[in-house]
Amino acid sequence: MRSFFKSFVGKLIHLALMLIMTMSPTSLAFGASWTDIKQIDLREQADLQERADATEQADSDAQNVSDEQADLDERVDACRPILVNPPCLYPTQIPAEPTQVPAEPTQMPPPPAEPTQAPPSAEPTQTPPSPDDPIVEVGSVFGRPGDVVYVDISIFGNTGFAGFAMELEYDALMLEPLSISDGAIVSGVESNLREGGNINGSMRTSWVSMVDPTNTIGDGVLYTIGFKIKEGAAGELPLTPIKTEFFDEILDDMFVYTEPGLITIEDFIYGDINGDSLVDIRDLILINQILSGWVLDLTPAQFQAADVFTDGALDTRDAILLKQYQAGWGGVLLGPGFRVTADSTGGGGQIKVSVFLKNNPGIAGLNFKLNFDSDKVTPVSLTKGSVFSDAITNIDDGQDIGSLSYVSAAWASPNDIWDDGLIMTVTFQTKPGAAGAFADFTIQYASGDIINQKTDDVILQTLNAIHIALP
Numbered sequence: 446m447r448s449f450f451k452s453f454v455g456k457l458i459h460l461a462l463m464l465i466m467t468m469s470p471t472s473l474a475f476g477a478s479w480t481d482i483k484q485i486d487l488r489e490q491a492d493l494q495e496r497a498d499a500t501e502q503a504d505s506d507a508q509n510v511s512d513e514q515a516d517l518d519e520r521v522d523a524c525r526p527i528l529v530n531p532p533c534l535y536p537t538q539i540p541a542e543p544t545q546v547p548a549e550p551t552q553m554p555p556p557p558a559e560p561t562q563a564p565p566s567a568e569p570t571q572t573p574p575s576p577d578d579p580i581v582e583v584g585s586v587f588g589r590p591g592d593v594v595y596v597d598i599s600i601f602g603n604t605g606f607a608g609f610a611m612e613l614e615y616d617a618l619m620l621e622p623l624s625i626s627d628g629a630i631v632s633g634v635e636s637n638l639r640e641g642g643n644i645n646g647s648m649r650t651s652w653v654s655m656v657d658p659t660n661t662i663g664d665g666v667l668y669t670i671g672f673k674i675k676e677g678a679a680g681e682l683p684l685t686p687i688k689t690e691f692f693d694e695i696l697d698d699m700f701v702y703t704e705p706g707l708i709t710i711e712d713f714i715y716g717d718i719n720g721d722s723l724v725d726i727r728d729l730i731l732i733n734q735i736l737s738g739w740v741l742d743l744t745p746a747q748f749q750a751a752d753v754f755t756d757g758a759l760d761t762r763d764a765i766l767l768k769q770y771q772a773g774w775g776g777v778l779l780g781p782g783f784r785v786t787a788d789s790t791g792g793g794g795q796i797k798v799s800v801f802l803k804n805n806p807g808i809a810g811l812n813f814k815l816n817f818d819s820d821k822v823t824p825v826s827l828t829k830g831s832v833f834s835d836a837i838t839n840i841d842d843g844q845d846i847g848s849l850s851y852v853s854a855a856w857a858s859p860n861d862i863w864d865d866g867l868i869m870t871v872t873f874q875t876k877p878g879a880a881g882a883f884a885d886f887t888i889q890y891a892s893g894d895i896i897n898q899k900t901d902d903v904i905l906q907t908l909n910a911i912h913i914a915l916p
């Protein structure tokens with residue numbers, strides 16, 4: 446086809462030249478010179494050549510298209526065995542597909558693996574977290590910056606255990622654990638606190654019955670942690686059990702339901718009327734201004750702080766108490782509280798420890814412990830005072846008072862009582878070899894232990910008898 450076209454064009458050029466050559470010079474005289482004709486001839490030749498080239502190019506293009514089609518056909522044929530898989534027509538996508546295909550199967554296996562992993566972890570967690578199981582409860586208490594508060598970790602609904610391990614999370618910026626002591630139902634609780642150093646917000650405790658490796662039964666306090674509330678602490682500080690394991694004597698899990706605790710920081714300090722965290726002469730000036738009828742815009746917290754003789758009114762009794770406190774009188778309590786005194790003037794190696802209630806804001810129910818160091822002293826007798834005189838103590842059921850590790854008192858009434866005064870006096874005998882040693886007598890109670898008739902918590906400060914030289 447191409448060669449035929451070429452020869453045809455060649456013949457046309459030859460005929461044109463012959464025609465021009467046979468024309469007479471006269472016939473040329475009509476309008477064009479010989480030179481002109483020559484130029485026309487050359488232009489025509491160029492034009493013809495150009496067309497020939499274009500034809501050749503078209504021919505070449507057609508050949509290319511034909512070649513590409515053949516190539517495409519060839520690839521379609523190559524793809525046919527893979528059935529309908531259009532992307533394989535494109536060489537760049539062909540490698541991509543196969544690499545995606547194996548990738549998918551490798552991604553697929555994990556999902557079926559997960560469901561098989563889930564059931565074993567789901568099974569143990571489904572059983573324990575129910576209040577119908579034995580409950581391990583972290584106590585909740587109130588306190589102010591600078592106070593030491595005691596938090597009980599107790600068990601209820603105990604089905605019997607031979608060992609346990611617990612991890613309790615607390616806010617290390619706000620709280621500093623100072624002590625850990627055994628509760629009523631186990632002794633010898635170990636803790637990372639005993640190792641010393643920074644335990645950094647995670648207190649670990651463990652206990653294994655070394656004496657008798659059988660189940661320990663009964664409900665009560667496992668151990669008690671003493672926390673110091675750091676200066677600047679505020680708000681509610683959670684005490685969260687993050688790991689709790691109990692095992693019985695045949696080494697089976699005893700699943701327990703855990704209840705976290707809370708240390709609530711009181712948002713005012715009795716006597717600190719201007720709220721600068723200090724009770725000083727500035728507060729005394731303020732109470733005098735209040736009593737003089739100055740119009741001061743007191744907030745509810747400032748009013749509560751000023752009502753140090755807690756009767757719901759600001760009067761001369763509050764001012765007198767604040768002045769006595771400023772003057773450094775011993776045993777002055779600003780706001781409601783327990784005051785513990787120790788008197789060893791009776792001789793005979795005995796010391797009388799008395800618990801008083803001061804600035805009573807109205808109490809309808811109360812339950813507290815008087816803690817003492819049972820290595821150094823033994824309680825020998827107890828007499829009740831004028832306030833809560835019908836309270837029940839832990840010796841009223843006939844227990845041997847000498848075997849107690851603390852003295853507890855509980856009292857309840859349908860109405861608030863407002864009396865101040867002596868609650869009880871416990872006489873202690875110094876143990877042999879402990880004379881001259883120092884002992885602490887401290888009050889302990891938790892949130893919910895002291896309430897008014899509206900069942901609101903009543904917060905009592907504690908002025909404990911600390912560092913008492915034993916007779």
Ligand SMILES: [Ca+2]
Pocket residue numbers: 716717718719720721722723724725727728
């Ligand atoms: Ca102040």
Ligand SMILES: [Ca+2]
Pocket residue numbers: 751752753754755756757758759760762763
């Ligand atoms: Ca008052």
